[in-house]
Amino acid sequence: MLRIERLTKDFGGLRAVDGVSLEVPKGGITALIGPNGAGKTTCFALISGFIPVDSGRVEFDARDITGMPPHRVCRLGMVRTFQIVQPFASQTVLENVAVGSHLHRARRSDALAHARDVAHRVGLDADIDRRAASLPIARRKRLELARALAVEPKLLLLDEVLAGLNPTEIDEMVPVIQGIRESGVTILMIEHVMQAVVRLAGYVWVLNHGALIARGRPDEVVLEPAVVEAYLGKRAASTYRTQAAGAGI
């Protein structure tokens, strides 16, 4: 459904994304993981057209969308959420979601009715008339999700929707995301919460210093030395390995 070929982006002297090629098959949840500063969010911004691509190619639904502006990418059926939530602060939850609903609905009343449905799907019924600015972070994450769902995407790019949530809130959010997948939406997610990645994702790509270093099933990938090293550092990784070996793991 989404195919990226040798995607590259430089910021000044820094190569933020370095020849990344990856694929997201239709259906299911694919995860993009990696330590802080690995270039995950930059990847999302490149794919969704928020920043121009230096070189490489982005293909969505067998269509070249490299360099296409975000609103047109969205109309084709790919939508992203933001790691740092970006609500329309002075608007109510319903009004926020309705902006997404309006993509395929010209009439205000149709959009509001649809927005109500979507809010219900992510469990925001109780907050529908609250201003987005007054929502606690866990609710704002749901709002971010609801708005994106309201455009009725084929592919949903989730940028750390679980970050900043406590374990209970994560447990509440995981079924919501599973529900979205079951409704037929393909998901590509950036995630730091590994336990959630293992529970949700069918396939994982690991990014470090802008380049892919591993790929595979989540439970396998997290054991790969290169991945452990990227997260823990070389020294800590070898210590960890020795200890693990000693303990007979």
Add this chain to the structure above:
Amino acid sequence: MRRELPALLAFGAAMAAIPLIVSSEYLMTLATLALYSALLGISWNILGGFGGQYSFGHAVFFGTGAYVNAVAQVRFGLSAWAALPLAVCGGALVGVLIGAPVFRYGLRGSYFALVTLAFAEVFRVLANTFDFTGAGVGMMIQLKPGAGQFQFTDPSGFLWAVLVMVMVGLLASLWLRHSRFGAQLVAVRENEDAARALGVDAFRVKLGAIALSGALMAAGGFFYMQKFNYIDPPLGFGASVSVEALLVAIVGGIGSVYGPVVGAFALEALGQLTTALIGKDPALSVALYGVILILMVAFMPSGLAGLGEKLLRRGERGR
């Protein structure tokens, strides 16, 4: 929207009834000027309030309306009624011409404010240069009293004329509150990146808003020309009209439909009060406006309309 139409019509009827109730020509002129001021505020509010693009140079649309009107009548011998659509379209067109490069290159916030100010200055200099627009002398339209020339012999005529323009502006504002375009415009104001991610073409939406705003402001310029028969570059493109438009909207309540009307009447009343107390001094009124603006922004950012809403809510809670 249907639920809010009765309130709008009631407002229109109340205003339209002023000449029937009040016989004082002074009060009628006062109401006319307040409505005219409200029109400028409504125009500014569409771009600044709903769209979050704060213009400091709305005079550019005002002057365009006034000058297109004057040129059409003086140079081309058209009637005022024929000049009206030209003036309004001129305002919209100037809006698009300014908006296209400015929004294409993503100028926001204070940069947008400065660029609009600069455009108004450029237009002022241009109007000052060419004989076609009367250069520094300005332009005068011929006095031809009569409704057929939009020069009403009775003051009620001007009141009703500007009231119709205000009603159109309020209808446009109400439409923004209840339409896809309006929802997208507000989304762009609140968070442009998030709006774009949700499929909103921010460029096109802002362009539409500046065209609509420019058209209404040009109607204000057209009306000014008909009421006072004379325009020159500083009157048309100078900062004072720009300030009046944004002040009315900010005092009344940015982003609220009726805010500019409230702001316009409040400022008109205040202006009359200070004139009565201290006498008429243009420098003084500008200084006074400055002080009001600072106080409003510091202590009452949602304006008089916002204050009213807050009091209403408190009243409801008290019950």
